[in-house]
Amino acid sequence: MATSRRGFIQLVGLNGLAVAAAGCATARPARTPAVAPQAAPPLGALGTRSSLIRLSSNENSAGPGAKVLTAMQDSFGVANRYAFRLPSDLADAVAGSLGVQPSQVALGCGSSEILDSAAAAFLGPGRALVTAMPTFELLSGRAAMWGSDVIDVPVDAELRLDLDQMAGRARGAGLIFVCNPNNPTGTVHGAADIEAFVAAALRAEPKATILIDEAYHEYVEHADYKTSIGLALSNPRVVVSRTFSKVYGMAGLRVGYAVGQSETLRAMHRFLDSGRLSCLSARAGLTALADQARVAEMCSNNHAARAMTVQALRDAGYRVADSEANFVMADVQRDIRVFQRACRDRGVEIARPFPPLLTWARITIGAMAEMQQAVEAFRGALAEPLPTADALPALERYVPRRDGTWAC
Numbered sequence: 001m002a003t004s005r006r007g008f009i010q011l012v013g014l015n016g017l018a019v020a021a022a023g024c025a026t027a028r029p030a031r032t033p034a035v036a037p038q039a040a041p042p043l044g045a046l047g048t049r050s051s052l053i054r055l056s057s058n059e060n061s062a063g064p065g066a067k068v069l070t071a072m073q074d075s076f077g078v079a080n081r082y083a084f085r086l087p088s089d090l091a092d093a094v095a096g097s098l099g100v101q102p103s104q105v106a107l108g109c110g111s112s113e114i115l116d117s118a119a120a121a122f123l124g125p126g127r128a129l130v131t132a133m134p135t136f137e138l139l140s141g142r143a144a145m146w147g148s149d150v151i152d153v154p155v156d157a158e159l160r161l162d163l164d165q166m167a168g169r170a171r172g173a174g175l176i177f178v179c180n181p182n183n184p185t186g187t188v189h190g191a192a193d194i195e196a197f198v199a200a201a202l203r204a205e206p207k208a209t210i211l212i213d214e215a216y217h218e219y220v221e222h223a224d225y226k227t228s229i230g231l232a233l234s235n236p237r238v239v240v241s242r243t244f245s246k247v248y249g250m251a252g253l254r255v256g257y258a259v260g261q262s263e264t265l266r267a268m269h270r271f272l273d274s275g276r277l278s279c280l281s282a283r284a285g286l287t288a289l290a291d292q293a294r295v296a297e298m299c300s301n302n303h304a305a306r307a308m309t310v311q312a313l314r315d316a317g318y319r320v321a322d323s324e325a326n327f328v329m330a331d332v333q334r335d336i337r338v339f340q341r342a343c344r345d346r347g348v349e350i351a352r353p354f355p356p357l358l359t360w361a362r363i364t365i366g367a368m369a370e371m372q373q374a375v376e377a378f379r380g381a382l383a384e385p386l387p388t389a390d391a392l393p394a395l396e397r398y399v400p401r402r403d404g405t406w407a408c
């Protein structure tokens, strides 16, 4: 049965009420809590029904497919049971889809948990993190937590990872983070570049582990690109991370995974627990994986909307980095906070600033209709007069943190 998202949400709400009512019938009288439990906040608080076009977090605005929604709905009846087998079924299915052994796959609550576990396993005092600037920043924060130095290597003039510099700074690294395609720049490296990088980095630091983040893998069309899973299977010092949060439209369901040699994953397993995955998320993952036609449809929609957006920005005279992901970065030639506010005033939310690229806007690519509206908003925002220098201090300042990341 196909279910609209609204119908799905209403069903969850009704189910929640039924569970609450059943609880009331059997519960012992309890002391009145000082603060009465509140109903769940309206969905608007998640942005789900807000009128804002959300182009800030690289989500898939189409959401999970109809088959996934139905599978989750069918799971409501077993939501009172622990999922036990489901996560291992999902790990088996992921392994099957990649042609690897189940022991070469580790599941996490989103790939964030995979990155977390790699930080816990491979960082620590005297074991630095080598990463790009800008890139996905989760590991920089974790490095501070684990007592590691952070070596930030700026992207090059084309906004690509500077792999030579990263390999050159690898000595003493515990973990090297390679985001391919890179978030927030969208740029990608081909298989030959990555292979040469891995060899050079491990020559410099044979004890380092290289985490290659392929969160946006499915979107890539570049002929030179290839997943690094083959490298991870042949080299115990390489791990690949993937996620269901992007093309599968399941960011809120929290499913990600790592692929690598089972010995390498064993070090990360100490900090992972597939039992954290809910039965809804595991069922959703299994169903989504089996629906590759929808993945192809999502990619093709995204490519069309991305091409239209890039063309509009370039026609307006702005530089846009080549992107192989579901977002683009454009140099809007003004303080990005000013552009961000002007877009928000026009109903479009774009991403925060990514130092040191302080005039570059990262724009997630939504559905074509959303992007057509967004492009109009961008035109309006770009036509606004630039604020005078003395108007800028009213905005928050960028504050470099001791761990190498930036607070805005």
Ligand SMILES: Cc1ncc(COP(=O)(O)O)c(C=O)c1O
Binding pocket: 057, 058, 109, 110, 111, 112, 113, 136, 179, 183, 213, 215, 242, 243, 244, 245, 251, 254, 255, 256
């Ligand atoms: C490159 C990259 N890696 C990992 C993540 C974490 O995603 P999740 O924890 O939802 O899998 C993100 C999220 O935006 C990302 O951009």
